[in-house]
Amino acid sequence: MSASTLSHPASAPGGSSSLKLLLPLLRLLRGLAILVAVFALWEALVVVFAIRPYYLPRPSVIFAALWQTPAPYVQGFLRTLTETLIGFASGAAFGIGIGLVFFRLRALRELVFPLFIVSQTIPVIAFGALVVLWFGNTLFAKAAIAFYLTFFPVTVNTLLGLESVDPRQEALLRSFGASPRQLMMRLQFPTALPQIFVALRLASSLALVGAIVGEWFGDTVGLGVLLLQGMYTENVVSIWATLLVSAFLGTTFYAVVAGAERLFVFWGAEQ
Amino acid sequence: MGHRDQSGALLRAASETASSTAPAPVSAQPPLLEMKALSKRFGPVTAVDGFEAAIAPGEFVTVVGPSGCGKSTLFNIVAGLEEPDAGSILRFEGRSCHAHELLGKVSFMPQRDLLLPWRTVIDNAIIPMEIEGQPRKASRALAREMLPEFGLAGFGDQYPHQLSGGMRQRVALMRTFMFKRELMLLDEPFGALDALTRTMMQRWLLEVWRRHKRTILFITHDVDEALFLGDRVIVMSARPGRVKLELKVDLPRPRHADLVTSPEFIGLKRIVLEAIEEEAMKSFLAPGATAPQTDTPE
Numbered sequence: 199m200s201a202s203t204l205s206h207p208a209s210a211p212g213g214s215s216s217l218k219l220l221l222p223l224l225r226l227l228r229g230l231a232i233l234v235a236v237f238a239l240w241e242a243l244v245v246v247f248a249i250r251p252y253y254l255p256r257p258s259v260i261f262a263a264l265w266q267t268p269a270p271y272v273q274g275f276l277r278t279l280t281e282t283l284i285g286f287a288s289g290a291a292f293g294i295g296i297g298l299v300f301f302r303l304r305a306l307r308e309l310v311f312p313l314f315i316v317s318q319t320i321p322v323i324a325f326g327a328l329v330v331l332w333f334g335n336t337l338f339a340k341a342a343i344a345f346y347l348t349f350f351p352v353t354v355n356t357l358l359g360l361e362s363v364d365p366r367q368e369a370l371l372r373s374f375g376a377s378p379r380q381l382m383m384r385l386q387f388p389t390a391l392p393q394i395f396v397a398l399r400l401a402s403s404l405a406l407v408g409a410i411v412g413e414w415f416g417d418t419v420g421l422g423v424l425l426l427q428g429m430y431t432e433n434v435v436s437i438w439a440t441l442l443v444s445a446f447l448g449t450t451f452y453a454v455v456a457g458a459e460r461l462f463v464f465w466g467a468e469q
Numbered sequence: 470m471g472h473r474d475q476s477g478a479l480l481r482a483a484s485e486t487a488s489s490t491a492p493a494p495v496s497a498q499p500p501l502l503e504m505k506a507l508s509k510r511f512g513p514v515t516a517v518d519g520f521e522a523a524i525a526p527g528e529f530v531t532v533v534g535p536s537g538c539g540k541s542t543l544f545n546i547v548a549g550l551e552e553p554d555a556g557s558i559l560r561f562e563g564r565s566c567h568a569h570e571l572l573g574k575v576s577f578m579p580q581r582d583l584l585l586p587w588r589t590v591i592d593n594a595i596i597p598m599e600i601e602g603q604p605r606k607a608s609r610a611l612a613r614e615m616l617p618e619f620g621l622a623g624f625g626d627q628y629p630h631q632l633s634g635g636m637r638q639r640v641a642l643m644r645t646f647m648f649k650r651e652l653m654l655l656d657e658p659f660g661a662l663d664a665l666t667r668t669m670m671q672r673w674l675l676e677v678w679r680r681h682k683r684t685i686l687f688i689t690h691d692v693d694e695a696l697f698l699g700d701r702v703i704v705m706s707a708r709p710g711r712v713k714l715e716l717k718v719d720l721p722r723p724r725h726a727d728l729v730t731s732p733e734f735i736g737l738k739r740i741v742l743e744a745i746e747e748e749a750m751k752s753f754l755a756p757g758a759t760a761p762q763t764d765t766p767e
Contacts, residue, residue: 364583366583369545369550369579370577371596372549373550373573373577374577374596374597374601375574375601376600380600384585384599384600385585388587465587465630
């Protein structure tokens, strides 16, 4: 339900009537109300059944911890966000680019695509160790792991989208004398866009996973680091606080991507 | 069987009158498009075999035939999308040419409207001009001026999914008209519309054609439509497609809705129907005659 709350801001691009502006606001309020209700229920359950804080701390305690020492969480949030964004952006750009190249050059695709698949069968943990050897404990090591997790679904979906072009539509544009470049810009790429966005939404959460896993290989700042520290010191409240911050980061990022999708693929209803 | 013989006699008579009248426009003006011995095979299937026709500038020629007779193959060749087999002769503007040289020279409108869902009515209409490299702003202004003529006034900034089937078809036609070429190829443009919308669109198309003075080659499987619109009707044989009958439609223009009930119209319709029926029976009875997918995509 937190997703529905957070995905709201982009749900009505260019709302013209007052009703269109009011509707998302109501949806936001409803989402917030649900969120508050869930936390209240959680709090009540912990109190009523006397659940030990080791297993499930009260949300009020978690929020108090966040309130009292916000610095590590804010720092961690910003650091992990940066890693995620760099990994996501490079993975998306590379995935779309290589998808376009594979679409044009079938021979290259048959040569290189199997290597891509093999690369994806390597567990991210094994790959992580290698990345640390290459990049050290830098921000780019984490971004590289986020990249590694994101580029493949984007490549596959870009190819799928490009291949879903209606051949009759292509024939029509060719009969107007369209060049391959014009076909790409005016028909093939826009046709692939809905499919590409499906992958981008998936990639948005994968990039966050990549960044957090990357931090486990060694760093001093980041949400992944906070999780590890919480685990070693058995600081349950800190683990839960980091978890909530990660959830906030993940849903917000997903919502932004979904919002961009609604903005760019506004004709989706027809497909 | 007796009925069959009778219709055969009628057909022969019709072809004679057709052949005596057909060369007239050809000798008057060099044909815009000329096809001779046009053939196309797809593996074991011969779609078109020895098709011959000449279309004079400004003429409105309709092509009718039973389903799966190679009409669409014929159109794809003339649109430049498909090469005919060796030995076929294709002449455009008096010059013999390959089919692919016709790409960008013929304005082609397929059966489906094929509008791009992410473009507004105006932007869909100007696609051919954009591809030609004309400035967008001027093209848009031109398209906006043409909207009322195509019954789309006030709909310029709508997206295709907001329009009815008839309107979408008019946008597609507008796109075809904006691609200013001598020859227009219309492949069953009204096939998906209901009967009422269809007759209105036919009259409207004649009106637009009269004003814009283009040459039109129009595919249909509706005999009424073929006769109502055309200067000349070409009836194609069952697969493999060739010319079964060429009939001049000497009915006065402008044509009105009540034309279809006049005795002259009925007389012509009988000739065409008998020719088509004979061919339809042939393709129906032929072994494995279910039309291969290449010819009837929808």
